[in-house]
Amino acid sequence: MRFLDFLSKNWSQITVVIAAIGYLLKVILDFNIRKKEIKFEYLYKEKAGSFQGFLICYQNFKTLLIQEAYKYKHNGTSFSEFEITMNNSKKELEEKLNFLIMYCSNKEKESLYSILNSCTFVLYEIKKTDTDGVEQALEETNKKNKVIIEKLVKNFNL
Secondary structure, three states, X not given: OHHHHHHHHHXXXXXHXXXXXXXXXXXXXXXXXXXXXXXXXXXXXXXXXXXXXXXXXXXXXXXXXXXXXXXXXOOOOOHHHHHHHHHHHHHHHHHHHHHHHOOOOHHXXXXXXXXXXXXXXXXXXXXXXXXXXXXHHHHHHHXXXXXXXXXXXXXXXX
């Protein structure tokens, strides 16, 4: 009986205390949810921006590779000049890749590294081939990388 008497005499104060505790819990939960939203939004924006930068840099690498490969094969430049030019472009691609890697899963990292490796191997494939083989080496590399990039874009997530 004592408990019921206590409730009946102090019901208004008990209601205020319960409401205050509920409001405090709501504020804490809202703060935590908002903090997670901001973190997710920031990370997603950064990952998308660095992925875009990587793809733009990769396209520039491909364009430069095609131009320089034909110059090299048609005796416009020596292989060392060709290699220096392409290694500079590849270093820029590596920098973009290293920034992007911070935001990637292990599967995505493997795909990105395979793209970078194929960019290295294509330089030596071009060196080994004759004038007619340059186009074939470029096409094979582009096909491999296109499949990897399509898979990477399809599975792009945080």
